[in-house]
Amino acid sequence: MKKRDCANSFETLAGFESHNETALVPAFEMNGAIDSTIFTDLENPSELGSHSYFFDSKQKGATNEVKYSFSALESSLELDLEFQALAIISSSDNMKDYFNKYNQCYSLILSLAYSNKTVMYTFAGWLLSINQLPVAEKFLKQSTKLFELTESNLLSSSEDFVSDITGVIVSQTCHALIASSKGDYASWRKIFEKIYKLLDQLGIEEAFGLFQDNPFACWVLGWFFYQDIFKLGRLSNREVFGPLFSKNTYKKLIEVTAYSKIKNPGFPAGCGPLTRCCSNLYITMGEVNTLYDLFAVKLQELNKYKEIFINPIIENKSISRNNLTYFLDSDIYKKYDSMKKHFYSWFNMKGGVLEEKICHTEPNLDIPGLTDDQKNRLNLFHDILKISLQVFLKVRILGCSTANLQIKLLREEIVSGLHKLVAWELNNYLLFPFLIAGTSVHEEVDKLRLKKLYCELKTRLKSGNLEKVWEMIKNVWDSYDDKDKVQNTGDLLSVIDCDVCVF
Secondary structure, eight states, rough: OOOOGGGGGGGGOOTTSSSSSHHOOGGGGGBBBHHHHGGGGEEEEEEEOOOTTTTTTTHHHHOOOOOHHHHHHHHHHHHHHHHHHHHHHTOOOGGGGHHTTTTOOOHHHHHHHTTOOOHHHHHHHHHHHHHTTHHHHHHHHHHHHHHHHHHHHHHOOOOHHHHHHHHHHHHHHHHHOOOOOOOHHHHHHHHHHHHHHHHHHHHHHHHHGOOOTHHHHHHHHHHHHHHHHHHBBSSSOOOOBSSSSSSHHHHHHHHHHHHOOOOOTTTTSSOOHHHHHHHHHHHHHHHHHHHHHHHHHHHHHHHIIIIIIIIIHTOOOSHHHHHHHHHSSHHHHHHHHHHHHHHHHHHHHHHHHHHHHHHTTOOOOOTTTTTTHHHHHHHHHHHHHHHHHHHIIIIIISSOTTTTTTHHHHHHHHHHHHHHTTTTTTGGGHHHHHHEEEETOOOOHHHHHHHHHHHHHHHOOOOOHHHHHHHHHHHHHHHHHSGGGGGGGHHHSSOTTOOOOOO
């Protein structure tokens, strides 16, 4: 892939926005909201009734004696689907806030949707899937079909189709986020691997050349970093744990996109000063998730051996206690005992290394243009995030109880720091520390303090994610009613909602 300036490759369709789209799609604009009842009819174009601006094959077949060839009919259907997609995205302005939680992506995706059909169908399908409308699949399937065709052309040609590259990667990134928003981890991982393989074949290092003054590249690869670092456990066909690209690649990615963000203050995408400041902590967070995935796999192997070779003997009531004692000297049990010791020794060592790494991570405040006040706030946030990761590691990985004194002290530091940053312009990044602090609360008086902090955030932070985080915290608190469930907090924390964004 050649390094070149792609700023002009992503212009919207000439003239489309100059027309009055509202005249074309009146049924889609109901007081600024998308009317979901209209879209239920899109599944079968022949039943659209009074919505005459859509293609009605049955009606046209009854009134027009012209016989279309198969190719002509197919072309007409494609044109109709394209018209529907454009009508849907042209009335999407009321959904801006929903999409902007994905790193300010609304204006980027909207403009690209008007000039790239793969993105156009994806965006239309995403809009409809928000309301869980079955017709969304029609548009998503069409975008997947175009992705596969374009991908094949890209990999078989030596030419540089920068616009096509951006379109297919943006489209598949959106597909991954759609699956993620539905909690469909299997589909998300499959789509994510597609993006990885395409980037890997095209050359990730060469892609850095596309970043300068290119908001699409910054958004796509910035979000690739987020998804890879925080969510990927293992590729489906081979046991590969951890981020797909190296940590050095991601550090370079953050530096380049952060430079673009700083150079262009109005830039709607890319890694800002906060991500650059905390990049090492974010990467360490990926290592924590990797350890959790490895722990689950290794524990499963240990339990499988126990279930097959150990349990049938020790649970056999016909075997006397004396004979069971002899069993402890058998090769079968000795192998199990050795596996168990190795597993816990390995786990303890890995957990200790990560804890040390978190404790010694320092912020990167070498960012041009920052005032002393901005640096102080970034430094404070870095401290809060560092402590949050410590609690996350101790509770989620190491299995510490939320009643543990050290957990209480760490939580107090998080809550105290959050109070100081409630009025911060970047307070949306406080959601992850708030989640960790809330789910590590055990006593009623501490719950009261969290409720007070929640009310403060609610007056300052306009984000639907805050409500989701608060619901998750309350679900954890409800589990505390049964004292035997306190140790299950790690399992609860392992299912962090996909919309809780820390990047």
